[in-house]
Amino acid sequence: MTNSNIRVRFAPSPTGPLHIGGVRTALYNYLFAKKHGGSFILRIEDTDQTRFVPGAEQYIVDAFNWCGLTFDEGVTVGGDYGPYKQSDRKELYKSFTEELLEKGHAYYAFDTPEELGAVRIQYESEKKTFIYNYEERKRLRNSITLGAEETNKLIDEGSPFVIRFRMPEDETVIMNDIIRGKVEVNTSVLDDKILFKSDGMPTYHLANIVDDHLMKISHVIRGEEWLPSLPLHVLLYDAFGWEKPEFAHLPLLLKPDGNGKLSKRDGDRLGFPVFPLQWTDPKTGGISSGFREDGYFPGAFVNMLAMLGWNPGDEREIFSLEELTEAFSLERVGKSGAKFDPVKAAWYNHQYLVKEDDEVLANLLMPIAIENGYFVEIEQLVNAVSMVKDRANFVKDLWGQLDFFFVRPETYDEKAVKKRWKADSYDQMEELKGVISGIPDFTSENTEKVVKQWIEDKGYGMGMIMNAFRLVIVGALKGPHLFDIIELLGEEETLERIDQGLHEIGRKE
RNA sequence: GGUCCGUUCGGCUAGUCAGGUUAGGCCCCCAGGUUUUCAUCCUGGUAACACGGGUUCGAAUCCCGUACGGACUACCA
Structure with a gap:
């Protein structure tokens, strides 16, 4: 396994931020080195003094730290073959x-x-x-x-x-x-x-x-x-x-549209990042977006990049860095350029988001909740996240998927009202209040059992009741299992939302 | 212009080295199903060997040519 004769280097020029093509080159070097028990070296090629950009070298180091790629030798870690900066x-x-x-x-x-x-x-x-x-x-x-x-x-x-x-x-x-x-x-x-x-x-x-x-x-x-x-x-x-x-x-990384090598400008032009981390141009002050800031998990980012030009030869697509190392070989790298696809990139992130612990996601989401003006209980957020995470590609999408857990409906989806709020709905919801109030154990299972029994006893239509119920609780016909929602909301909030809904939507003639 | 590299569904690609498959998978898209809703999920579908010659019983696969794409052509990397 160990073969200390294998030594590879990634040798960027500190003339600006590293774009994803460079990151992929470094990644393949890393994978090759690790696969063979060799060394991965970072050398800075700054022989062109006219193109020096302050901050670029630090950016490169930060970017690899974020990606989880570690160097065995190089400018930051030293080694027996230094110095590692050409100047x-x-x-x-x-x-x-x-x-x-x-x-x-x-x-x-x-x-x-x-x-x-x-x-x-x-x-x-x-x-x-x-x-x-x-x-x-x-x-x-x-x-x-x-x-x-x-x-x-x-x-x-x-x-x-x-x-x-x-x-x-x-x-x-x-x-x-x-x-x-x-x-x-x-x-x-x-x-x-x-x-x-x-x-x-x-x-x-x-x-x-x-x-x-x-x-x-x-x-x-x-x-x-x-x-x-x-x-x-x-x-x-x-x-x-x-x-x-x-x-x-x-092979090169190509623009998603049209032809040509992916360039630094494509990101701004097409609305997706081409840099691992956000970059602020020291001269112009212009900001270029980064995968990190856009909400990508480093693992998803690395996984996605690895698959652009390489494949394991079987049908697996999701790989941790360790698994990539295990599976990688230069022989399986393709010859032709690959177009970077932001949609597939988002799909990769979704895969990682779904696998991530609810607690971790909730903690990442907390600042966004606060930003929206809501100081929520972390426990509640964890529960809400667990119910909606498979709907989101990014942590930042999560809030829009679960805000109704914390915010009462301000509006009621017009189309839904028209379609689902029938002449009997007002009275039925009024009646429902009595059915659910005082349920000793306000859990999803209990309330579901009680409500469904009530619907059956009265001979009401299941869809009729449930859609109207959802409408007053969520404000729209969306979201996870309704009884899971009201469990999290609690009895008091559930009843108040029904009241608010009755008041806002009113009786339908 | 010159040199080099490349070309399989809309995108990423498997298959090419060792010629024989209904040319497979994932993303996207579309249609069904599941669900009290949306989403997820499940099932299915659309869709490709750049073109032209050869070699061969048989070519995505081997050979030649053409086209197209890309990179390079700096006292830049």
């Missing part, structure tokens, strides 16, 4: 870049972004595609065209430079992906990617490979958007002479 590893990347330079796998390039931009526009106008590759590099300003002397001179002068990977010409890179199988690419269509930026920081590509190697990552499980850079990464491992990890590129 703290800055110096380290330099020596590795040197190594590549010495081996001839990389070179200095002095082209400015402006120069390159101009070339790109030029090519575009000629309907050609500009690729900084083996051919184009011959015409540009770099250590290959300039020679060692000129290069050193420029560097000594303090000219800004980047270091690029020297992509070989016309070689076929054969890669294996656990999910997609064999993938082949010819290096001639690839470009000389920048490995080291002029600001002294590595790019993702370099830092990623160096860190994965140093942290002894065994499996790289990441989003499909990284598949196009896999050849570069593979070539980098080879250039260093390092053993490669295994790769698994996960």
